[in-house]
Amino acid sequence: MQVHSQLITSGFHHDRMDKTGLMIWNMLLREYSQGGFTEDALQLYKQMQENRNTCVTGDSFTFSFLLKACANLLKPDKGIQIHGHIIKVGFEAHVYVQTALINMYCVCRLLSEAIRVFDNMPLRNSVTWNVMITGLTRWGEVDLAGPIFDEMPCQTVIAWTGMIDAYTRISRPREALFLFTQMMAGGIKPTEITILSILPAISNMGTLETGKSIHTHIEKNRFSTFDIRVGNALIDMYAKCGSIENALRVFEEMAVRRNLVSWTSMISALALHGMSREAVEQFKEMKKAGLKPNKVTFLSVLNACSHGGLVEEGLSFFSDMVNEFGMAPEIKHYGCIIDMLGRSGRLEEAEKMATEMPMEESVIVWRTLLGACSFHGNIEMGERVMAKILEMEKGYGGDYVLLSNILAGAGRFDDAERVRRSTCTKCLSYKFPNVTQWVALLVKTLVWLDDPWRPGKDFFSCPATK
Numbered sequence: 001m002q003v004h005s006q007l008i009t010s011g012f013h014h015d016r017m018d019k020t021g022l023m024i025w026n027m028l029l030r031e032y033s034q035g036g037f038t039e040d041a042l043q044l045y046k047q048m049q050e051n052r053n054t055c056v057t058g059d060s061f062t063f064s065f066l067l068k069a070c071a072n073l074l075k076p077d078k079g080i081q082i083h084g085h086i087i088k089v090g091f092e093a094h095v096y097v098q099t100a101l102i103n104m105y106c107v108c109r110l111l112s113e114a115i116r117v118f119d120n121m122p123l124r125n126s127v128t129w130n131v132m133i134t135g136l137t138r139w140g141e142v143d144l145a146g147p148i149f150d151e152m153p154c155q156t157v158i159a160w161t162g163m164i165d166a167y168t169r170i171s172r173p174r175e176a177l178f179l180f181t182q183m184m185a186g187g188i189k190p191t192e193i194t195i196l197s198i199l200p201a202i203s204n205m206g207t208l209e210t211g212k213s214i215h216t217h218i219e220k221n222r223f224s225t226f227d228i229r230v231g232n233a234l235i236d237m238y239a240k241c242g243s244i245e246n247a248l249r250v251f252e253e254m255a256v257r258r259n260l261v262s263w264t265s266m267i268s269a270l271a272l273h274g275m276s277r278e279a280v281e282q283f284k285e286m287k288k289a290g291l292k293p294n295k296v297t298f299l300s301v302l303n304a305c306s307h308g309g310l311v312e313e314g315l316s317f318f319s320d321m322v323n324e325f326g327m328a329p330e331i332k333h334y335g336c337i338i339d340m341l342g343r344s345g346r347l348e349e350a351e352k353m354a355t356e357m358p359m360e361e362s363v364i365v366w367r368t369l370l371g372a373c374s375f376h377g378n379i380e381m382g383e384r385v386m387a388k389i390l391e392m393e394k395g396y397g398g399d400y401v402l403l404s405n406i407l408a409g410a411g412r413f414d415d416a417e418r419v420r421r422s423t424c425t426k427c428l429s430y431k432f433p434n435v436t437q438w439v440a441l442l443v444k445t446l447v448w449l450d451d452p453w454r455p456g457k458d459f460f461s462c463p464a465t466k
């Protein structure tokens with residue numbers, strides 16, 4: 001900004017527009033487009049065009065920086081105008097400018113325009129292919145990215161990682177793992193980002209042995225030593241694959257390198273495995289280490305307290321969250337406390353909290369309370385909660401089944417039967433699977449049994465890794 005002001009004061013922006021002047025303008029455009037003044041980059045280019053002594057319209061750097069500014073601003077209309085000017089001044093075949101154009105269209109989710117630019121390019125480099133593939137996969141468009149990836153002359157680790165990450169994010173972990181094995185078999189070394197993309201897929205599938213194999217590769221290449229995110233992802237992966245021992249081992253090995261995500265992941269892992277006391281102790285150790293918990297950390301420890309019956313500890317943590325750390329609880333935090341109070345039989349307190357929540361009421365919270373009423377046989381509150389649920393959402397058969405169970409448990413069999421009949425006559429969604437659903441389930445089970453990536457199969461014995 002200071003340099004720009006000095007140029008204006010000195011009259012440079014009117015007097016110089018040769019190659020040296022253009023280089024200085026480009027430096028300003030770069031800083032504006034990459035910093036917090038992206039709108040000013042477009043204004044600066046407008047100034048360049050209004051310069052009465054202009055003899056240079058801009059070069060490849062000029063347009064690349066402008067397109068970067070349009071992408072950062074998420075303003076495709078401005079980008080389309082720049083695209084028109086690019087064609088006008090003859091840069092429509094320049095590989096760097098066209099690559100920046102593809103990136104802008106992808107970021108702004110004009111994917112058909114990005115593909116059109118890509119298809120019309122007479123020359124592409126590896127960056128062009130990477131930008132096109134990752135631009136599509138960032139939106140989960142693997143069906144569009146797949147054919148382009150297959151045509152890529154030399155598939156880079158960036159492209160492989162983009163495809164793997166996309167399959168993981170759209171909950172297609174088997175395809176993600178298959179691509180990872182193909183990449184490894186082809187001699188492409190994964191980066192830390194590749195590892196961070198494949199570990200959630202393994203978590204999703206629960207394939208512990210596969211996770212251990214990749215962990216061995218991580219240790220051999222010292223990924224977890226240099227990137228704490230890899231260590232955090234390993235904790236989460238081991239916990240979701242059922243090995244709390246390995247999760248704890250990774251956490252202990254991280255020692256002084258642990259950050260808030262590390263502690264939160266470990267607390268969440270312990271809660272997931274029913275080790276509520278241990279989760280609470282980890283939370284206290286984290287505070288002693290000088291780390292300030294965030295909302296996710298509090299949600300993890302409240303979840304542990306809820307499932308472990310640690311009511312007083314949970315209420316104390318909830319109070320600390322509000323009063324000591326000044327955080328406004330979200331619906332999930334209230335849900336944990338209501339669930340915790342409901343499990344322990346403190347139904348009146350749970351109902352009071354559900355009624356007094358400072359946000360829009362959630363049917364899930366009230367269903368949690370209805371479940372507690374069913375467990376403890378509180379008919380009066382159960383009917384009251386059911387009425388509240390029906391105000392928000394009708395048609396879920398499970399609600400009627402819970403109320404029927406409450407009534408039956410109290411000996412009110414006629415009322416219970418009436419509620420069950422109303423479930424059937426209204427054709428609610430609580431149904432038994434039909435024959436077609438059972439056949440589909442059987443087919444899925446048979447496919448799973450023959451799946452080389454299922455739990456119990458050795459990762460490196462699979463055909464793609466041999």
